[in-house]
Amino acid sequence: MELPEVEVMRRDLEKDVVGRRIKAVEVKTTKNAMRAIRRYAKRKDFTSRLVGTKISKVERRGKYLLMHLDSSDALVVHFGMSGQFQRGTGRTPLPPHTHVVFTFQQGGDLRFVDPRTFGEMFVATADELGKVKELQHIAIDPLDQVFTWPTFQYLLAQRAAKMKAILMDQKFISGLGNIYSDEVLFTAGLRYDRLSDTLSSQEVRRLYRAIQETIQEAIKLRGTTLYDEAYVDLFGQPGEYQNELKVYGRSGLPCRRCRTPVQSVKISQRNAYFCPQCQS
Numbered sequence: 001m002e003l004p005e006v007e008v009m010r011r012d013l014e015k016d017v018v019g020r021r022i023k024a025v026e027v028k029t030t031k032n033a034m035r036a037i038r039r040y041a042k043r044k045d046f047t048s049r050l051v052g053t054k055i056s057k058v059e060r061r062g063k064y065l066l067m068h069l070d071s072s073d074a075l076v077v078h079f080g081m082s083g084q085f086q087r088g089t090g091r092t093p094l095p096p097h098t099h100v101v102f103t104f105q106q107g108g109d110l111r112f113v114d115p116r117t118f119g120e121m122f123v124a125t126a127d128e129l130g131k132v133k134e135l136q137h138i139a140i141d142p143l144d145q146v147f148t149w150p151t152f153q154y155l156l157a158q159r160a161a162k163m164k165a166i167l168m169d170q171k172f173i174s175g176l177g178n179i180y181s182d183e184v185l186f187t188a189g190l191r192y193d194r195l196s197d198t199l200s201s202q203e204v205r206r207l208y209r210a211i212q213e214t215i216q217e218a219i220k221l222r223g224t225t226l227y228d229e230a231y232v233d234l235f236g237q238p239g240e241y242q243n244e245l246k247v248y249g250r251s252g253l254p255c256r257r258c259r260t261p262v263q264s265v266k267i268s269q270r271n272a273y274f275c276p277q278c279q280s
Contacts, residue, residue, distance in 0.1 A: 001079045003142065003175025004218035005231050005239070006063050009085060012234035013058045013067070016087060020104040021054040032117045033099035036083075039122040049073055049123040050102070062138040062174035066129070073123050076132065077112075082230045083119025086111045115230070139174045142215050153204045156196045164192035164272050176211070179224055182248045182273045184210045191279045192265070192272040217244065247273040 001009075025047040027033050037046045053069040060066070067075040077083075086095060089108050094101070100112040100121070112121065124132060140147050140155070155173075159166055166172050167181040176184065185192060187210035190203060199207065218224060223239030225231050226249070232238050246256050251264040251273060260277040 001063065001081075001083070001231060002177040002180050002224075003063065004180070004215055004241070005223040006060055006065065006079065006175070007143065007219050008223050008233055008239070009079075010058050010060045010065055013065070013085065016234060017055050017067075017104070017110060018058060019054065019056075020106050022050050022052065022102055023105040024103040025050045026101045026103070028099050028101075030099070032097070032114075035117050036099040036112060036114060036120055037122065038120060046123065050075065061135055062141065062170065064135060064138070073125055074129060075121060075123055076129070076135075077121045078119055078134070080114065080116065080118030080120070082116040083112065083114035084232065085234055086113055086232070086236055087234050137171060139169075139171050141174045142176070142211050147212075149205060149208045152208050153201070156199060156204060160195055160197040162192065163190055163194045163196060164267060166196050173211075175215075178270050179245070179248045180214055180218065183246060184214045186247045186273075186275060186279060187214055189279055192267070192274055194280075217241070247275060249273065 027037060027043040027046060034043075037043070049071070050069070053071045053073070055067055056070050057068040058065060059068065063078060065077040067077065069075065087108060088094070088111055094111060095113050097115040098111045098113050102110040104110070112119070129135060140151065159172070161169070163185055164181055167176045167184060168178065182192070184207070188203070188207040190199070190207060218241040221239060221241040221244065222233055222237070223231055224241040224245070225238035226242060229238060247262050250262045251271070253262055254260065255262055255275040255278060258275065258277045260275055262273055263276055264271045264273045
């Protein structure tokens, strides 16, 4: 999941599970289920801090979700590459790779599904949250009000890195991964290998606008679901932004803007997609 998908999930959870009280928590007995809660040695340590609590708020920090509880604890969730929450009822069968099930007093449940098992969740007190290293090093958020053009220009000027790499660096800017970094660079008209300290002020402005426009449009269309359907929303529905992709996954196909064939190159075991005509 990248930022748009996590934000869509946050908004859905905010509407659907806030105010619900957790009646029971089941962690499956498989090795992969235990990996999902790997910060705890025993399932009981994880479940006992959740049962009986009410979800009061859902917050996003970068790609992490914090489900605040009325006990003052928070359930911290990172989806990894394929993790997701799905709502269900006792009458709907559990999807494959369901590792944790939260049952609500008001009825229905919330399933944590993660085929590739890179996701995780843990419970933390307010004091403990301040010490979680992953939450301490989250970079500036494209949806945050402090993400202004002057701030962005200053941060870029401090680096001398290739654009694809810097946009995917979670210590530089939060939430952009393989898909949206390519889409942002196409919209901004910049190549994947341009060095960040060579951008003119006009190019920085274009890039800044491209980040905000791409992220907002992807959220509006409820994320990107590729052919593997690794991402669906809280209710099991695919996103629609994949229909708007300009370059990602379109190697050899004509650019939607100039009809030049889209190209791809391998960078650190990832493909970077770009139009050689529209991006410089």
